[in-house]
Amino acid sequence: MGLITISTDIPWLSLIWLSLLVPSVLIAFIPDTQQQLMRIVGTGFAFISLVLSLLIFFAYDPKVAGFQFVERLDWIPQIGITYLLGVDGISLAMLVLNGVVIFTGSLMSWNIESRAKEYWIWLLLLTTGVYGVFVSLDLFLFFVFYELAVLPMYLLIGIWGSTRKEYGAMKLTLFLMAGSAMAIIGMLGIYFQTGLRTFDMIALARNVTMSAEYQRIFFPLLFLGFAVLSGMFPFHTWSPTGHVAAPTAVSMLHAGVLMKLGAYGCLRAAMWLMPEGARDWLPIMAVLTILNVVYGATIAMAQRDAKFIIGYSSVSHMGLVMMALASGTQIGLLGAVLQMFAHGIMTALFFSVVGRMIYERTHTRQLPELGGLGRVMPFAAVMFILGGLSSMGMPGFAGFWAEFAIFIGVWERYPLIAVIAALSIPITGAYILRAVYSVFFDEVKNPEFLNLPKLTWQEYSGALILASILILVGIYPGFLTDMINMGVAPIAQQLNDVIVAGR
């Protein structure tokens, strides 16, 4: 029994993604002049989706574990494609994360005035795709939603972005599409080489009939295909450019949720379905992620643009996620998923402070030009520092538990890599403190900053929600860890079995 009981006759998971597809269609019929109405509809439905995800989160029965709320419909039966939805502990954490980020993201979008209608349509369509990915258990369906999440990004960045937006948008889209082309090859490989002729992931995972040799060929394609989206070295270059170019809510979604899609894909599709391929390739992936973690953090040190700092810090933190995935141990996987959650919330908070509260008012994000904003907007300063503390892995914040678990997990398998990666912790501290100092505490460099407009209630509430989740999970991570642990256990177990068998 979950904490609450909900009827199982209702297709809850379909409702989740529909709850964002419906408003994106509705908004198309709202007259252009009614911008306030669009905002209310968009935010309202985002809230509904959050409520639905929380409902499922609490109704999930931890005693039974496994996949629950499963919906199965034939879609294209001739070639074994089903409409198959279901959630386990991993997807639950991701669902809640997405719900929180889209809701706060839409709160942060109330200042969009140019072409507001299109903005809301694309934004909601994007999150429809994200929700879809987290609940789908059919590889084909998974992929369809995945692509649905990528394309609106192009327009969102291209139209409402800043700083080299067209370049950023095109680069991002081409990188991600190249990744999905690799993933398609991996998918076809699984489909044909298992001989099962189905895309149903549950069936594929239950009987892994693919020979180890083919797993070795197709694992890197599927893994790297999704890893592109999670910003793994050497495919990370699109990510800081994309983050910087994107409008605030999109940066929040992008760094907060979309990059998690990639890591989620690696875990769910590649590692789950091809354990033997994973055994042989993960050490190599682990080495690559060192570069992410350390190099990403180092580059963040050298940036002058506050959004670039956050962008590279995302590369570094997602590197930790990928490293933990590559460790393949249960606690490592737990840490990876928890870090996805913690980093998602934290980055959303960062971007809402830097992109919305500061940039929209000062029109600059260059550290040397900012300064002393702590006096002008203390609230923003507090929020940024809270996010920063979590990012540094300070105990009491969500980030601490995640990084703690990650380092334990990685140590178990690759002690040397864990040691090298730990270098990133002081570097992270350094760049966060540097950013905090030069944005909020240095002397006021521009006298105009003293008369900036006040923060709006949307900014207050959005940031408060995010910050309180960071602290809540920091104080009592058991909320999430129990769920996540149940989700990752079968994958870790399977991986462990093949590793033992390989010795």
Place this chain on the structure above:
Amino acid sequence: MFQITDIPRILPEILLLVLALLVLGSDIFERWSYTDASRLERVRASAQLSTIGLGLIFIITLVQSGYLYTLPVDAPSNFLTNILRNLQAGGPGQGTISGAFATDDLTMIARLILIGAAFLTSMLCLDFHPTSNPAEFYALIIFSTIGMCLMAGATELVLIFLAVEMTSIPLYILAGYFGDKRSSEAGIKYFLFGAMSSAIMLYGMSLAYGFAANALGGNSTANDLTQLSKIAELAGEGNSLLTLSMILLIAGVGYKIAVVPFHGWSPDVYEGAPTPVTAFISTASKAAGFLVLFRLLTVAFPSLTGSANFGEELGGWTSMMAFLALITLIIGNLAALPQQNAKRMLAYSSIAHAGFVLLGLVAWASPQQFDRDQGTIAIVYYLVVYTLTNIGAFGGLAMVSMAVGGDDVRDLNGLARRNLPLAVLLAVSVLSLAGIPPLAGFFAKFYIFMVGWQSGAWWLVIIALITTIISLYYYLRLLRAMFIEAPASLEPVHAPAGMMTAVGVSVLGVLLIGIFPNLVLGIINRVQMVAGL
């Protein structure tokens, strides 16, 4: 032998012929004068007559095919069921007519695609006014459609040739219809290349005939030596003369479907022809060409199928198709990258799409019947999707160029702010061409990849995927122009109702059969029974 009961089996073609003559004839009863008003009246009358007529014929063909509803055998006899029974008696199945024309499911589905394309094209032309001889303009579209339907069903060399010519000659005239410099160039270029390719094809046919006559020792009086299945029967284990004939036939048909290296004419023709005609040429005429190619290769040359597996000895037409698909995909997509003219860009994109269909033909490299059938289904599905998508794309472009006065990529700038519905329709079509889920273009490509992969041509699938990513760049350029770039003026772009409906119908189709592929896959599944196989 042709019997009187065979008439219902070619009912769609007969009806098309009647309609074409009606369109031509009814023009006489219009008011003729040289004022613009009277000219417009004539254009409208002919356009409406052909649109309504084609719509009706489409419905009749659909009823006849029995795909939506087949009359049960024990249905009571009354006026309505009698009509329906007689109509469906000519439905799919029952061998070929005189060995020359098959009315199997493939033909039936092809008729629906082709007549549907003609219907949408003439709807696009409702507001796209040909300046002179309106009746001829519409009648030529319909005549050409008859030729295409015959192409789709032809199982005999002479009929194939006649049908190809019947299709092409009206199209030459249509391409040059505007009479300005570019349009005339398109017409004459199309004609010269077309005549050339016909000659090559004819030469291939004569060799095939010569081979067949020779195989019987020259003492045969049979008149069935041009039938595709007869050629296959006599071919035995294959023979160099037959191989040469096959290569020439592929080259001849290759011109019609504009695959590299026979594609040289198509960008100029597509750019110069009136845009709705471009839509028609690039969809219907191509689809018919593919069906001819399909029947030719699979029915007449099964002994030369060969293999396209990596590492195995290459040979036969599947490896030739694989090679053509390879260069078509690469050159088509790369050549589209630098184009500044949107129509020309779509022309190259349409060349590249031909590569995907060829990839479906490679499925025959697999010895398993199941894989081959999947290949056929994938090809037909691709043709349906491609037809709808391209009519949407060219139709949208036609509206823009009518309103803005040009069809360069920069003429699309800021379309989203000048006419959002039009921009969205055009964007959906373009994204479907690019293969973005959940639009139909994605599943079509995915299916083709699947059949290509299972036939052993996985290397080609990988290359096709890479070119898909490359193609995304130029499709995104169109999207960027429409949504991101600043418009030249904020004056709204006028979108005529008829064209909007045509484009809307195609986009709706693209969405529907993309999300629910089974709507058409269920029907297409029947094409497995191809006459002569």
